[in-house]
Amino acid sequence: MTTPSRTGPVPAVGARRTTxxxxxxxxxxxxxxxxxxxxxxxxxxxxxxxxxxxxAADLGWRPSAAARSLRSAPHSVxxxxxxxxxxxxxxxxxxGLRSALRVADxxxxxxxxxxxxxxxxxxxxxxxxxxxERRHAAFVVTxxxxxxxxxxxxxxxxxxxxxxxxxxxxxxxxxxxxxAAVPSGAWFAGDAEQRTAHYLRTLGHDxxxxxxxxxxxxxxxxxxxxxxxxxxxxxxxxxGARADRVGYRTVEDAAAGAARLLATEQRPTAVVVxxxxxxxxxxxxxxQRDLSVPWDLSVLVLEDSPACRLVHPAATAVSRPWGELxxxxxxxVRPLLGGAGSAADAGAVGAxxxxxxxxxxxxxxxxxxxxxxxxxxPA
Amino acid sequence: MTTPSRTGPVPAVGARRTTxxxxxxxxxxxxxxxxxxxxxxxxxxxxxxxxxxxxAADLGWRPSAAARSLRSAPHSVxxxxxxxxxxxxxxxxxxGLRSALRVADxxxxxxxxxxxxxxxxxxxxxxxxxxxERRHAAFVVTxxxxxxxxxxxxxxxxxxxxxxxxxxxxxxxxxxxxxAAVPSGAWFAGDAEQRTAHYLRTLGHDxxxxxxxxxxxxxxxxxxxxxxxxxxxxxxxxxGARADRVGYRTVEDAAAGAARLLATEQRPTAVVVxxxxxxxxxxxxxxQRDLSVPWDLSVLVLEDSPACRLVHPAATAVSRPWGELxxxxxxxVRPLLGGAGSAADAGAVGAxxxxxxxxxxxxxxxxxxxxxxxxxxPA
DNA sequence: TTGTAAGCGTTATCAC
DNA sequence: GTGATAACGCTTACAA
Numbered sequence: 001m002t003t004p005s006r007t008g009p010v011p012a013v014g015a016r017r018t019t020x021x022x023x024x025x026x027x028x029x030x031x032x033x034x035x036x037x038x039x040x041x042x043x044x045x046x047x048x049x050x051x052x053x054x055x056a057a058d059l060g061w062r063p064s065a066a067a068r069s070l071r072s073a074p075h076s077v078x079x080x081x082x083x084x085x086x087x088x089x090x091x092x093x094x095x096g097l098r099s100a101l102r103v104a105d106x107x108x109x110x111x112x113x114x115x116x117x118x119x120x121x122x123x124x125x126x127x128x129x130x131x132x133e134r135r136h137a138a139f140v141v142t143x144x145x146x147x148x149x150x151x152x153x154x155x156x157x158x159x160x161x162x163x164x165x166x167x168x169x170x171x172x173x174x175x176x177x178x179x180a181a182v183p184s185g186a187w188f189a190g191d192a193e194q195r196t197a198h199y200l201r202t203l204g205h206d207x208x209x210x211x212x213x214x215x216x217x218x219x220x221x222x223x224x225x226x227x228x229x230x231x232x233x234x235x236x237x238x239x240g241a242r243a244d245r246v247g248y249r250t251v252e253d254a255a256a257g258a259a260r261l262l263a264t265e266q267r268p269t270a271v272v273v274x275x276x277x278x279x280x281x282x283x284x285x286x287x288q289r290d291l292s293v294p295w296d297l298s299v300l301v302l303e304d305s306p307a308c309r310l311v312h313p314a315a316t317a318v319s320r321p322w323g324e325l326x327x328x329x330x331x332x333v334r335p336l337l338g339g340a341g342s343a344a345d346a347g348a349v350g351a352x353x354x355x356x357x358x359x360x361x362x363x364x365x366x367x368x369x370x371x372x373x374x375x376x377x378p379a
Numbered sequence: 380m381t382t383p384s385r386t387g388p389v390p391a392v393g394a395r396r397t398t399x400x401x402x403x404x405x406x407x408x409x410x411x412x413x414x415x416x417x418x419x420x421x422x423x424x425x426x427x428x429x430x431x432x433x434x435a436a437d438l439g440w441r442p443s444a445a446a447r448s449l450r451s452a453p454h455s456v457x458x459x460x461x462x463x464x465x466x467x468x469x470x471x472x473x474x475g476l477r478s479a480l481r482v483a484d485x486x487x488x489x490x491x492x493x494x495x496x497x498x499x500x501x502x503x504x505x506x507x508x509x510x511x512e513r514r515h516a517a518f519v520v521t522x523x524x525x526x527x528x529x530x531x532x533x534x535x536x537x538x539x540x541x542x543x544x545x546x547x548x549x550x551x552x553x554x555x556x557x558x559a560a561v562p563s564g565a566w567f568a569g570d571a572e573q574r575t576a577h578y579l580r581t582l583g584h585d586x587x588x589x590x591x592x593x594x595x596x597x598x599x600x601x602x603x604x605x606x607x608x609x610x611x612x613x614x615x616x617x618x619g620a621r622a623d624r625v626g627y628r629t630v631e632d633a634a635a636g637a638a639r640l641l642a643t644e645q646r647p648t649a650v651v652v653x654x655x656x657x658x659x660x661x662x663x664x665x666x667q668r669d670l671s672v673p674w675d676l677s678v679l680v681l682e683d684s685p686a687c688r689l690v691h692p693a694a695t696a697v698s699r700p701w702g703e704l705x706x707x708x709x710x711x712v713r714p715l716l717g718g719a720g721s722a723a724d725a726g727a728v729g730a731x732x733x734x735x736x737x738x739x740x741x742x743x744x745x746x747x748x749x750x751x752x753x754x755x756x757p758a
Numbered sequence: 759t760t761g762t763a764a765g766c767g768t769t770a771t772c773a774c
Numbered sequence: 775g776t777g778a779t780a781a782c783g784c785t786t787a788c789a790a
Contacts, residue, residue, distance in 0.1 A: 396783090398782090398783055398784085399783070399784065400783075400784095410783090410784080410785095411785085411786080414784065414785060414786080415785095415786095418785085442783090442784085443782090443783050443784070445782085445783080445784095446782070446783035446784045446785090447783080447784060447785080448784095449782090449783080449784070449785090450783095450784060450785050450786085451784090451785070
C-alpha cells in the first residue's frame, strides 16, 4: 500500500476535478469497474481492483459528495447544537461519533457536521429543512428541552433522529417493542437524576434549590421530579424534599439568582446548578456571605467540566460522557449510511436500537462524581 | 404571499421527494420555467412565476442541495473547530456568519456548518478533503496555531480560506495589493496583543508569565513578542518586560503550572492566561498562597468568558467579538456562493477583501476589558 | 416567453 | 469479470 504521492498530485487551482471517468480512462477500464473497485464491491478481479485503486490514488481522485448523495442516501450525520451553551456537548458528541465511525483510514469518508442554531425555533426549522433536502443520513440532538418540538417534528415526519437524553415520557424509545423502521426516538443516557436525588436525600438535604438556565432542560426537570417523589423502594416516613427552581438567562441573572437564593432565612441546604456559570455564581455568593461550602451549603453541578475540578472545594458533579455517548450512536447510525447496506436494511436499525433496551441504555452512562462540595446537611 | 399550508404538506415517510419535475407537471409548465422562477431569474412572466412559486409551496418542494451543487458551486460554508477548546469560538463565528448571511426568510438556504476535528493534523486533512470534494464554497478557521499548516495548505491549493486571526507574517492578507482571485489569507482581528502588552507595561509589570495551552496559539505568541519588544514609539530606558511561558495540556497540568509559577521567590507580578481553565487554576493557587489579586498579583485573560465576570475579583480580559467577526466574514464569502454571480465574479472577492486593509481590519476588533484583576505591579 | 436537451459525477442494472 | 447505459435533481444553453 505504498502510495506513490502522499495524497495525490496537487489539484491545480482552476482545473476540473478528477472524476471516476478520468480514472477509468487512465486505467483503461469502464467507469462501472472503477465504481465497484472504489467501493470495495465484489465483481472485480483483484488485479484490476489494485490497478484501479492505484490509478485513482495517482490521479488524486476524491469522491464527490454531491454526486454520490444524488443517487444514494447521504453519507453524513448532523449533530445539532442550540445556542452557544450547547456547543461543548455537541462538539464532544460529534468527536466521539466521528472517531467511532471511522473504520479504515481513508475509507469512504462519513463526515459528521455540527449544525449550530441560535434558538430552538431555528433548530426545528433547520431540522425540517435538512431532512426534506435529505442532506444527512441521520440527525443527533443532545440538549433536549422540556417537550422538545424537535422530537415531535421528527416523529411526525419520520426523521431519523437520535436524541441523547433521558427518556421523554410519551416518546417512543429505541426498544425492540416499538420496532419502527425509523429510529426516531429518545435515547436513555443514564438515570443520573434519580441517583442524584437519592444522594442528596441520603445526605439529609430537604431544602434543595435548583439554579438553571431558563430553557427548561430535561435533566433539571427530571431532577425536580425525582426530588419531589419519595424514594423509590422504601417509601419511608420522609416525604420528598421540596425543591425550588430559580431560572437565569444572563450571567448577571445567575449571580442575582444565587444571591436571592442564599439571602433568605430559610435558605436551602443544597443548591443544584446546571453548569459552570451558575456554579461560579453560587460559590462567589457563598464566599461573600461567609457560608462555608460544603458545611453550610452543598453545591452539586449537573454537567461536569474542567471548572468543577479547579474550584475549591472541587465540585461534585454529574458527568455525562458525551464523547462515549457519541461513539455509541455510531452503531445506530451506521445502517442508515448509504455505504454498505441498501435502503432495505432500514429494518436493521431496530436491531441496533435494541441494544438500548438494556436498562442502562448505551454502554456509557452518566455518573455522579462525588467531590468536596457536598456534605451532610447542617443539623 | 399567503402560503396556504405553512411549510407545505408533510412529506410522507417513504415517499419520493418532490422535484422540480413534479412542480413543472403540476403547474403545467416546463422544468426550465420552474427553475428560472424558483431562482428569481429573468425570462419568466410574472404571472407564471407566481403560479410556479405557489405550486412549489403547495407541493412542499425543497431544493436538493446535492443536485444543485452538482452543477454549480456549493452554497455552504464550513467553520472549523480544532478540539473541544475551539468549539466556543467556532460556534460563535458560525452563528454570526449565518445570521449575516440570511437575507430573506426563506431565501435559498446558505448553510453554515461546523467541522470539528480532534487535532490539527485531522483538521488539515479535513480541509484538504472537503476542498477537493468541493463540499463547501468557503472555509473559515479561527484558532490559528503558530505557523498553522492549514494556512500553507490552503495557500498552496487555492482553498478559499478565511482565517480569523492576527496577521501571520509571510502570509498574504486580504489587501487589494495582493488582489488574488482566491481569498486565501489571514484576517486581522485587532491588535489586542500589542495593547495588552502596553497596558501591562504601563502598570509597571516587568515579570510577566504566560500560562497557556501547549498548542502554540498565535495570540499568545504575539503577546510574548509584544512584551519582549520595547514600547513602540517612545523607546525609553525600560527594556521589554521578560515574559516566561508555561504550557499545559490537562486540567491538572494547569493547576500544577500555576503552582510552579507562584512558588518561586522571583514570582511574576502578572500572569496572563489563555482561558477559563488557567484563570481558575491561577486564582485558586493564589488564594492558597494568600496572594491577593490584584495587589500581589495581576491576572489577565486572553479570551473573555462568562467565568471572567463571575470570579472575584472579576478578571480583566481581551474580548474578541467572534460573533461580529463571523458576521464580517459574510461579505467576503458571499461572492463565492453559487447563488447570484457566476464564477466570473470571483474577482469581486478582491474588492470585498479590500475593506480589510482598513488598519483595524474588519469592523469588529478585539477589545481589552479592564476589570478588577489587574493593578499596578507591587513596589 | 417558453420548451427541449445536454450535461454534472455517481451508482445500479443490464447485457456481453 | 467487464462494459454500456439509464437514472438521480438541477442548471443552462439553445431552439421554438
